[in-house]
Amino acid sequence: MESSSWPESSPTNTRIKAIQELTKCGIITNKLREMQGLPKITVSDLKSDNGVVVQILGMFENTLSILSSPKLNETCNNSTKDVKSSSSGNPHNSADSGESINTISPKKTKRGCYKRRKNVSTTIEITSNLFDDGYAWRKYGQKTILNSKHQRNYYRCSHKFEQGCQATKQVQKIDDEPSKYRITLSGLHTCNNLLRAPHIIVEDSSPKDNSVFINFETKRFTENHKVGTRFQSVKHTSKESVPSLKPLKHEQVSSVEHHTPWDPIEGLSHVSFEPMSLMSLGFDYEDMVLPGMSSSTCSTHDYKIESFDYGDLLFDMC
DNA sequence: ATGATTTGACCACA
């Protein structure tokens, strides 16, 4: 379950440590954002200059190690299926392990036994087409929403079980504007599998992640078959839900009606603006303009609202 | 065979 390994359910000390780390991250991230005011930031800037990125990386690693420490898992182990899944690293195996655990804790025999995440970051975007944000999403649910013509689709990060990534995403057509979708991103990607700038993520030894992913429409734009399942859900979603992605020119509008032409940098940074995404990107601006992404294949953002709320902490990324 | 999607069921929260 989503919340099991989240600080919400962790011991106070552990949570405080995590919060401290995240606080530092917020400060450093702000520094980084100030840097973005510069005319141009190159990879070499990011790597050599000031070590900010290195600091961010270190802090996130610290946070993640704190949150994924066995101690923490022990405390969660009693009440969730998430832990058993992540410990096995395989959702299918987890079913088996779940059985055994269930015998210990009868409560877990019940489906849907989980705790909802309340203090997770949420990003709401209104977009007129479904672009790929560089992450691998897996659909886990679809639901009819009251007073809404269209169903809402639920996605989680494909690396949820492998890496305990907590990110989830909801996609729903807007009633008034069926051509547009509201995308709600929840949680931060703690996985290291951002595909958009794979050559940057040199630390990742996984060969599958070293492929450039430019998948705005699975069938038409996927250049690398290894990533064919990325956002595959779009292709398969039924009837009304999420149709094929269409190439559009990009138009980005902030919540204050700020209209700007599509900018690959801006656009992408808004697609995944979580700290982990930013960290994983580590890009040069030129690196952002991927083949096939420039010009007409870019997506349309109309506006978005972002905030990162970690309990007592609020990182306003707007 | 393996992994992704569908869909009914279950539970937390307002």
Place this chain on the structure above:
DNA sequence: TGTGGTCAAATCAT
């Protein structure tokens, strides 16, 4: 108590 978020078995796709 109703609604929405998630789980997980069944089904589908590769």
